[in-house]
Amino acid sequence: QQPVQSPQAVILREGEDAVINCSSSKALYSVHWYRQKHGEAPVFLMILLKGGEQKGHDKISASFNEKKQQSSLYLTASQLSYSGTYFCGTEIGNQFYFGTGTSLTVIP
Amino acid sequence: DTGVSQDPRHKITKRGQNVTFRCDPISEHNRLYWYRQTLGQGPEFLTYFQNEAQLEKSRLLSDRFSAERPKGSFSTLEIQRTEQGDSAMYLCASSLLPASSYNSPLHFGNGTRLTVT
Numbered sequence: 001q002q003p004v005q006s007p008q009a010v011i012l013r014e015g016e017d018a019v020i021n022c023s024s025s026k027a028l029y030s031v032h033w034y035r036q037k038h039g040e041a042p043v044f045l046m047i048l049l050k051g052g053e054q055k056g057h058d059k060i061s062a063s064f065n066e067k068k069q070q071s072s073l074y075l076t077a078s079q080l081s082y083s084g085t086y087f088c089g090t091e092i093g094n095q096f097y098f099g100t101g102t103s104l105t106v107i108p
Numbered sequence: 109d110t111g112v113s114q115d116p117r118h119k120i121t122k123r124g125q126n127v128t129f130r131c132d133p134i135s136e137h138n139r140l141y142w143y144r145q146t147l148g149q150g151p152e153f154l155t156y157f158q159n160e161a162q163l164e165k166s167r168l169l170s171d172r173f174s175a176e177r178p179k180g181s182f183s184t185l186e187i188q189r190t191e192q193g194d195s196a197m198y199l200c201a202s203s204l205l206p207a208s209s210y211n212s213p214l215h216f217g218n219g220t221r222l223t224v225t
Binding site: 047 | 141143149150151152153156163164166199212213214215216217218219
């Protein structure tokens, strides 16, 4: 049931770009993206609905392909503050599942 | 909007003891979720409420776990006869609407870290 994310971990230098993918074996009707920094609670980034695409921040955007049951998060010109673990999330049945997570580390 | 608050922040207990955690959601939010998270893993769904009704409970949740939301406001999560495997961060989240709506992000509290010795 849990969406699978790739890659599991990525290390970037400041200014580089990254893509995080989220795939589900179940039909997706909406996808959430969250970022969690070490020792803190997850923080909402954005939500995408079926057939839609929404930008949550200037340099962080996402796409949603409901036919492929996939979503991707795009981070451009990464900053040190982008470091953390990124989770996609989706409602399946009456449960809200988080993905397997992607650890992103941005280094100077 | 004062955010989601959880109490206590940390709890250390001996195996076999009962513990209870409290979550106060954002006041106008009618959905409330409980998650468990262990180091390096994503949040694992435990249960959720729509107002005072508990609509879903994970099959992974043993009978030692029980949650209530008596008046549709705050919620409590109780773990009876704690085991060392219960050690984790317990997160509470609330949302205004179903997750399939634009206005339905989950707002998380800072969690209760449980250590069972």
